Amino acid sequence: MDGGSVRGGANQKHSNITLKTCREGNGLSVQGAQWLKGIVTVQVRGGQPERLVNLALAGGLQLSSIRWTSRGLLEFELSVGDFFELRPYLKQTGCRVHVTKRKGLPFLMVKAERRMFFTGGIALFFAIIFLLSSLVWSVDVQGNVKLTEDQIRQAARQEGLYPMQWSFRLADADVLSKELVKRLPGSSWVGVEKKGTKVIIRVAEQTIPDDAPLQNPRHLVASADAVVTEIIADAGRPVVKKNTKVKKGQTLISGMIGGEENSRIVVATGKVRGLVWYEFDIESPLVQHAKVYTGEKHTKWYAVIGSRALQLTGYGKDPYESSETIAHEEKASWRSWSLPIGRMKETIMETRMEERTLTEDEAKSVGILQAKADLLVKAGPDSVIRKEIVLHEKAENGKVYMKVLFEVEQSIVQEMPLVQMQGD
Structure with missing residues (x-):
């Protein structure tokens, strides 16, 4: 029946019998039954097409949508079973029929069978995607400081939350959050959020103030030779003033306050800044x-x-x-x-x-920049380079050699424990 035509026997003379139409029957129920059997649309060529239709209808065949095409050919629809019953009438009328369209369940099944592997592959692909998206592929932990990530992951595993776990086996996020708070001492809140195949555990830890360390009575002394640029005593008695030159180890803020008869010892605290000098020997190559x-x-x-x-x-x-x-x-x-x-x-x-290849000036600038970076690490993050003086420089053997003096303003505070001697 594919793409072919069915031809009757001997040609007969054209008949003038009036073309009849098929009965509608039970409407949609008839069409539904024909769709289950399969419906073909045929075009009649040659012979006596009007007589063919009348004979087929008289013989009990069910024809529908009978019409003339723009090419002058008679066209109608019938079921697959009736199509094979049409052969005797074709012989009587000398007509040929050509199938132009097929529809209905049998033809869909044939197409599905031809595309079985393609359809199966699509179904398998979506099944794999569904299974992969139903798994927890990763568990991220955020917000923890004191609690270790291993502790949190272990607590989550005890609640059934771990990589390669099925999503539908997990408890609700609210339930997981409450159970994880119980299992993690030191946590004040735990949030569980699922984003696709990833689960994020956010932890808020309890804030417990650290115990203030016990401090012994002390002086604040100079950590280096310097000229004081700023001194602020929060506790204790300032001994030196601004613009005073001090030696390393000299007392800046004393931990002893009061007179000779009513003196007492305290923990000296405060801020003292001063100008300190550093001398650097710099070697900077001319070829970088x-x-x-x-x-x-x-x-x-x-x-x-x-x-x-x-x-x-x-x-x-x-x-x-x-x-x-x-x-x-x-x-x-x-x-x-x-x-x-x-x-x-x-x-x-x-x-x-x-x-x-650098010029001497360029090599000199590179060397000084590197020395400044090293100096700021040594002097502290709050230090400021106020001045630089090149004491000596020369270029030989492909390098620039310099001796540079840097003036730096920095904190010059150093603690020194204070022990009070008591007499008998």
Whole structure:
């Protein structure tokens, strides 16, 4: 019946019998029954098409949608069973029929059978996606300071929350939060949030004030030779004034207050800043080496499933002697769901070491900048470089040699325990 035609026997003369129409029957019920059996649309060619229709209707065949096409051909619909019963009438009228359209359940089943593997593959793909999205692939812990991540993960595991667990087996987020607070001493609140295949545990820990350390009576003394630029005594008695030159170890704020008869010892506290001098010997090479990118690059693609990556392209050894690799990962997502599958791109960029020859002034600036960075680390984060003086400089053997004096304003406080001697 596919694409073919059924032809009657001997041709007969054209009949002038009036074309009849088929009865509608029970309407939708008849059409539904025919759809289950299968319906074909045929075009009649040659012979006596009007007589063919009348004979078929008289013989009990059910024809519908009888019409003339724009090409002057008679067209009608009938069931698959009636199509095969049409052969005797074709022989009587000398007509041929050509199937132009097929519809109904039998034809759908044939198409489904032909596309069975394709349909099955689609169904399997969505089933795998559904199963993968129903798993917890990762558990992230945020907000913990005193509680370790292992403690929190262990408590979550005891409540059934861990990677590769089915989402539908987890308790409600509110229930998990309450149970985790019970299992984590020191936590005041625990929030559980599920985002696709990832679960985030946020912890708010109890704030317990630290016990203030016990302090012994003390003086505050100078940590280096300096000129005092600022002195503020919060507790104790200031001994020196602003613009006073002090030696290392000299008392700045005394822990003894009061007169000789009514004196007592306290914990001296306060702020003292002063100008301190540092001398640096600097060596700065005239030839600097720096890493630069050549512009050449090589790309590798990976398929990512969970925490594993399968390389797809870019096999073989890296073509560059020196290179730097940058990785960029993209996860598949659907609405607010983040799926555990995706892709990763690795870009391998070629690099080379490039030499740059500096002038003496440039090498001098580079050396001084490096010395300042080292000085600020040594003097403390609140220190300020006020002045720099180059005492000596020379260039030889491909380097610039300098002796530089830096004037730095910094904290010059150092604690010294104070022990009161008691007589008998």
